[in-house]
Amino acid sequence: MTGTIEQKLTAQGITLPEPASPVANYVGFVRTGNLLVVSGQLCFDLEGKLVAKGKLGADVSIEQGAAAARACAVNLLAQLKAALGDLDKVVRVVRLGGFINCTPDFPDAPKVMNGASDLMVAAFGDKGRHARTTIGVASLPAHAAVEVEGLFEVA
């Protein structure tokens, strides 16, 4: 049985991947009380390939970066599904942290990060509107272009 949120995603052509299994002494998510903290997700697609690799401002366009941020958000949803069984148990997307791999003079990290924010609202409507911090970073694991972490209030 699939919840209404996941049905809405399917109707928009969004398929959730298997959530990434960390290969070290950390995990994809931890719940404490009604808060679910999800590990930083890289911009892997359903096949486990990076949607964008390298730096905004050099190798990656804003459009490609936004698609990468959207992929990070899809991976956050996959972790939520693994944690909760049903995305309908998400009460509120509380915060997203966006990390954009970029050159030192790149000023448009928010335009990139909108790819993740838009997906949260596409999935959860007004409950998907979140506090957000976006920064440009020197490098990301595996040369990923974007990484996004999430904090959620859950039922």
Add this chain to the structure above:
Amino acid sequence: MTGTIEQKLTAQGITLPEPASPVANYVGFVRTGNLLVVSGQLCFDLEGKLVAKGKLGADVSIEQGAAAARACAVNLLAQLKAALGDLDKVVRVVRLGGFINCTPDFPDAPKVMNGASDLMVAAFGDKGRHARTTIGVASLPAHAAVEVEGLFEVA
């Protein structure tokens, strides 16, 4: 009617701006239980102009950077006011995250971030003392020199 904290700020010559309205699918703050998560604030002044633009270690002095961090903190207060109506409802400043736009060899991010920490204590006294993480980042939105995010316990 203005609360005692805001009166104290006024007495110190600190005016709160209109809080920034995000132009995308995120919001300035989200409350979950007694926690208020505030989005990363750039160093805009009351007129909406960046207090400092560019990089610490190159274009921006430590003094200018500290003034920029202070402006970020004032913008956090503006978000708190919008969220709570009255700054007296802040129980504790729990955490500030400070992001300093800088050259790769800049070692003095904490001196810059003190501009934000000092303002929190000027506003809230001992309740303004917070956990803090300060890092040097590759770039920030709109070439801002400083960005600060906040986590608050609220009544």
Add this chain to the structure above:
Amino acid sequence: MTGTIEQKLTAQGITLPEPASPVANYVGFVRTGNLLVVSGQLCFDLEGKLVAKGKLGADVSIEQGAAAARACAVNLLAQLKAALGDLDKVVRVVRLGGFINCTPDFPDAPKVMNGASDLMVAAFGDKGRHARTTIGVASLPAHAAVEVEGLFEVA
């Protein structure tokens, strides 16, 4: 009297330092409800010397970086001990944030950060498994190679 977690650390040859006392208007930790937020810890050793200085990808090897991350984690434990009196009161390591000072093309920040994650599991077993975000940053305070912050559920 020393709790069982600290006895286990001692058996592994791990000594907790005096926790760093911030020299400004912030503190080492803040508790809110059952959450303990610990400030970003640099890779200082017991003598107050940085375990590794400079950048991964240039001056610092992955092995040296992992040792630095482990030192950051030991410093997080020292803050926990100061906050709680007894490390046995840690219910769960909820999240670690890892900041790796590195060159723009360094892809191995997770290998460095494992030094911190492994120490948490060495100390707390399964309760030490945490959500994690690791990024490469442009610079860190005092040219430290690694900084780690922590969020903990506590009794």
